[in-house]
Amino acid sequence: xxxxIAKATFATLTxxxxxxxxxxxxxxxxxxxxxxxxPIPSWSLRWFExxxxxxxxxxxxxxxxxxxxxxxxxxxVLGTAASLGLRNRLILFRxxxxxxxxxxxxxxxxxxxxxxxxxxxxxxxxxxxxxVIIAHTxxxxxxxxxxxxxxxxxxxxxxxxxxxxxxxxxxxxxxRITLPLAMxxxxxxxxxxxxxxxxxxxLTLFVAGPNQRTLARQMFSSIRENISPAIAAAAFLFIxxxxxxxxxxxxxxxxxxxxx
Amino acid sequence: xxxxxxxxxxxxxxxxxxxxxxxxxSIGKGEFVSLLGPSGSGKTTLLMMLAGFEQPxxxxxxxxxxxxxAVPTHKRDMGxxxxxxxxxxxxxxxxxxxxxxxxxxxxxxxxxxxxxxxxGMVQLSALVDRxxxxxxxxxxxxxxxxxxxxxxxxVVLMDEPLGALDKNLREQMQLDIRDLHRRLGLTIVxxxxxxxxxLTMSDRVAVFNKGKIEQIGTPRQVYDEPATxxxxxxxxxTNLVEGVVEAVQGQEATVRLPSGAQIVSAxxxxxxxxxxxxxxxxxxxxxxxxxxxxxxxxxxxxVTDSVYQGDHLRVQLQNATxxxxxxxxxxxxxxxxxxxxxxxxxxxxxxxxxx
Ligand SMILES: Nc1ncnc2c1ncn2[C@@H]1O[C@H](COP(=O)(O)OP(=O)(O)O)[C@@H](O)[C@H]1O
Ligand SMILES: [Mg+2]
Numbered sequence: 136x137x138x139x140i141a142k143a144t145f146a147t148l149t150x151x152x153x154x155x156x157x158x159x160x161x162x163x164x165x166x167x168x169x170x171x172x173x174p175i176p177s178w179s180l181r182w183f184e185x186x187x188x189x190x191x192x193x194x195x196x197x198x199x200x201x202x203x204x205x206x207x208x209x210x211x212v213l214g215t216a217a218s219l220g221l222r223n224r225l226i227l228f229r230x231x232x233x234x235x236x237x238x239x240x241x242x243x244x245x246x247x248x249x250x251x252x253x254x255x256x257x258x259x260x261x262x263x264x265x266x267v268i269i270a271h272t273x274x275x276x277x278x279x280x281x282x283x284x285x286x287x288x289x290x291x292x293x294x295x296x297x298x299x300x301x302x303x304x305x306x307x308x309x310x311r312i313t314l315p316l317a318m319x320x321x322x323x324x325x326x327x328x329x330x331x332x333x334x335x336x337x338l339t340l341f342v343a344g345p346n347q348r349t350l351a352r353q354m355f356s357s358i359r360e361n362i363s364p365a366i367a368a369a370a371f372l373f374i375x376x377x378x379x380x381x382x383x384x385x386x387x388x389x390x391x392x393x394x395x
Numbered sequence: 396x397x398x399x400x401x402x403x404x405x406x407x408x409x410x411x412x413x414x415x416x417x418x419x420x421s422i423g424k425g426e427f428v429s430l431l432g433p434s435g436s437g438k439t440t441l442l443m444m445l446a447g448f449e450q451p452x453x454x455x456x457x458x459x460x461x462x463x464x465a466v467p468t469h470k471r472d473m474g475x476x477x478x479x480x481x482x483x484x485x486x487x488x489x490x491x492x493x494x495x496x497x498x499x500x501x502x503x504x505x506x507x508x509x510x511x512x513x514x515g516m517v518q519l520s521a522l523v524d525r526x527x528x529x530x531x532x533x534x535x536x537x538x539x540x541x542x543x544x545x546x547x548x549x550v551v552l553m554d555e556p557l558g559a560l561d562k563n564l565r566e567q568m569q570l571d572i573r574d575l576h577r578r579l580g581l582t583i584v585x586x587x588x589x590x591x592x593x594l595t596m597s598d599r600v601a602v603f604n605k606g607k608i609e610q611i612g613t614p615r616q617v618y619d620e621p622a623t624x625x626x627x628x629x630x631x632x633t634n635l636v637e638g639v640v641e642a643v644q645g646q647e648a649t650v651r652l653p654s655g656a657q658i659v660s661a662x663x664x665x666x667x668x669x670x671x672x673x674x675x676x677x678x679x680x681x682x683x684x685x686x687x688x689x690x691x692x693x694x695x696x697x698v699t700d701s702v703y704q705g706d707h708l709r710v711q712l713q714n715a716t717x718x719x720x721x722x723x724x725x726x727x728x729x730x731x732x733x734x735x736x737x738x739x740x741x742x743x744x745x746x747x748x749x750x
Contacts, residue, residue: 296448297481299468300552301542302498307469311494315485 157374163367171362182368192365195353196372199333202349205268206275206332211325213272214279215317218287221280233284240277247273248341255342262344270342271332278331279324286320287313319387326380326387333376399424399582400445400550405454407440407606414440416606417454427576427583429593432603433629438586442552445584447471458549469498474543478555480535482527488514488538489523495546513545516575533564544575554586569595590630594618602626622663624748627675634676634719640668640747648747650674654715658692659742666749673748680744681721683710683736690739694719698734712738 163171167179186192214236220226221233239247251270252261260266290313298308314321336351343352354369400422407415415437422428430438443449445456447468455462463471474495483491492513496506514520517537527535536556543551553572557565573596576583587593593600594614601611602625610622621627624635638650638658648666650658658674666672687693696712696719703709708727712719719738730736 291479291481293477293479293481294483296446296468297475297477298483298494299448300446300471300473300475301495302469302472302546303494304467304469307498312483 160367160370161374163364164371166364166367169363171364171367182364183371185363185365186368186372189365191348191353191357192350192369195348195350198347199350201264202267202271202347203329203332205264206271207325207329209268209272210275210279210328210331211321214276214324214328215283215321217276218280218283218317219313221284222287233280236280237277239274244274244335244337245341248338251338252341261342262346264347267339267343267347267349270338271335272328274335274338275328275331278327279321282324282327283317283320286317290316319390323384323387326383330377330380333373397424398422399426399459400584401455401457402441402445403455403457405441405444405451405456407437407444407449408452414606415444415451418606418608420601420608420611422582422584425580425582427573427581427585427596427598429585429587429597429600430603431587431590431593431600431630434588436603437606438588438603439554442554442584442586445550446473446475446552472546472549474546474548474551476539476543476551476553476556478558480527480539480556482535482538482542484527487524487526488519488530491527491538492542492545495542499546509545513541516544517541517571532559533568536560536568540572540575544579544581549582551581551583552586553583555588556585557587557592558589565592566595572596594630600630602629604629619746620661620663621675621746621748624673624675624750627673627746627748632678632720632722634674634678634681636674636676636717636719638672638674640666640670640672642668647742648672650747652694652714652716654694654717656694656714658694658745660692660745660747661743662747664749666747671750673750674745675748676719676740676745678709678720678722679707680740681719682739683712683721683723683727683730684739685734685736687737688739691742692740692745694738696736696738698730698732698736700732701730712736714738 162175163173164182165178165180166175167177167181168175186196217236221229221236226232247270251273255261255266255269260269294316295308295312298312299305303311333349334351335349336355339347339349339352343349350369350373354366357363358366398421402418402420405415405418406413418441430441432438440449444451447463447466451464456464458471483494486494489510492510493506496509501509510523511520514523517540519534519537519541522530522534527538530538539556557568560568569592572583575581585593585596597614599611600614600617602609602617604625610617610626612620617626618630621630621633627633627635636652638652641649641651641657643662643666646662647659648662650660650672652658652674660674682690694714696714698710699713699718700711701708705725707725708723708729710721710723710730712721721738
């Protein structure tokens with residue numbers, strides 16, 4: 136019994152530790168005060184108004200959406216193609232290849248950032264949307280690869296063989312069998328790619344110009360310039376987006392599970 | 396029967412591992428041939444080569460006289476049923492069965508009609524809208540069967556399709572498939588490691604061992620006239636007794652056992668006098684009596700154990716030099732251990748097998 140209580144206490148404390156920053160910041164999104172501190176004098180939505188109507192914030196949100204969408208499309212296509220390729224047993228050094236695809240997950244972002252900056256400068260792509268999208272794609276692809284590889288691993292190869300024997304050419308097998316079965320993985324990969332792009336600051340600092348200021352980047356700079364509660368409102372937006380994204384992932388996973 | 400499928404000196408290597416070795420086999424149109432053998436003997440590999448999923452390392456596969464080695468799977472027009480059914484999990488039962496018809500560009504109305512007929516054939520009409528995951532193993536099996544038959548393929552290939560079903564259902568499906576084979580005149584190649592399944596269903600049985608066919612013949616031939624020791628032991632139960640050939644007279648040979656007894660037996664293959672051989676004696680062909688009787692082959696034995704097994708009585712006997720098992724009809728009298736009995740069998744009920 137004491138053991139149980141100890142366990143419950145420990146679990147509660149751990150959860151508290153993890154969500155404490157959220158608890159600290161979220162209520163401030165609804166403050167009427169002009170500074171980002173407690174106590175909150177009264178409740179208001181003025182900082183959300185600021186977020187959506189102040190030029191800098193609005194542009195940041197739009198930029199985030201543009202770059203996020205571009206990254207999602209590019210990373211999902213590339214990551215899915217990579218996962219499909221990695222399935223082929225005939226590929227040499229398959230394990231090494233897979234590790235290479237996952238490398239951006241572990242390489243420090245600053246290193247990638249410097250490399251990206253140099254590389255994109257070479258192509259004249261710094262300070263452009265395409266440049267930022269490419270940079271974000273590099274860090275987003277691993278998430279797609281992990282997610283799609285997982286989904287593909289769950290497909291019984293004999294189902295595809297059966298389709299072939301029933302008269303489906305390889306392209307048809309892909310369209311009618313492989314892709315639909317991997318779709319939950321592709322979707323959750325896409326969502327993770329979007330989330331990665333939304334969240335990415337370090338690479339953005341290196342490759343984006345003033346015109347590609349994303350929401351995350353805008354929060355980062357405005358917390359140094361003026362500590363306005365608009366940051367808290369932006370944070371609130373982030374959390375809502377993340378929760379929605381999480382829901383999509385969970386739903387697609389359970390969709391996948393139900394099919395089996 | 397006209398030859399329809401022919402494996403012409405087929406070999407298959409995985410790296411250094413030889414899985415199928417220089418194999419010849421021809422299958423007639425409308426024939427039901429089982430590939431029977433222990434796990435790992437290369438049956439699935441041969442079937443996969445026929446379906447086009449694997450390429451032979453050497454040799455040719457001919458279908459209706461033309462080599463199909465270079466024909467991709469989707470153009471071979473063969474219905475394959477896998478052990479785990481391999482239904483499309485994201486499609487309904489109806490869509491699963493419609494799939495091969497859609498691949499052939501058949502119009503919607505006809506697809507619907509044929510799906511309905513196929514479902515009726517396997518008695519699943521009520522389940523057309525279900526997902527495979529909502530079906531029992533036996534129902535999934537029937538869907539897989541319907542899907543493999545609905546497009547009237549030239550050949551139907553089945554790889555242990557009944558392995559996952561329980562005994563009653565399996566026996567029912569064996570009869571159902573045999574019935575479909577007869578009704579539709581299908582050419583079926585059926586892989587199994589279950590000898591009774593192979594005997595029940597097939598026109599001919601090919602007995603596999605280590606990538607080679609040890610014997611091919613009707614169920615009666617492989618059971619009653621095993622060509623090798625492996626076949627005798629793998630199919631059914633048998634007594635194997637060592638001996639030496641004393642004389643050969645046409646299709647019969649006289650064999651002297653270590654105990655000195657002389658046995659006259661039918662011969663599989665060719666043997667010469669003086670050659671050490673095995674005698675295969677099926678337990679159910681052995682009669683017991685307390686008097687020597689008139690039979691040609693008689694062994695003096697003593698009962699060591701007898702077990703009542705419902706449909707038969709299983710008696711373990713010991714001769715001077717070797718044990719012997721007899722299966723007697725259930726109307727047989729009891730043989731308590733220690734009883735001295737004569738075990739008798741005719742020349743046609745045992746086989747001489749060269750080792
Ligand atoms: N893709 C493969 N790579 C390597 N070895 C294989 C492969 N497929 C089958 N084998 C080997 O070939 C042998 C025969 O396999 P299989 O044809 O499946 O036998 P069976 O169906 O008679 O049980 C086995 O030893 C198996 O390990
Ligand atoms: Mg097998």
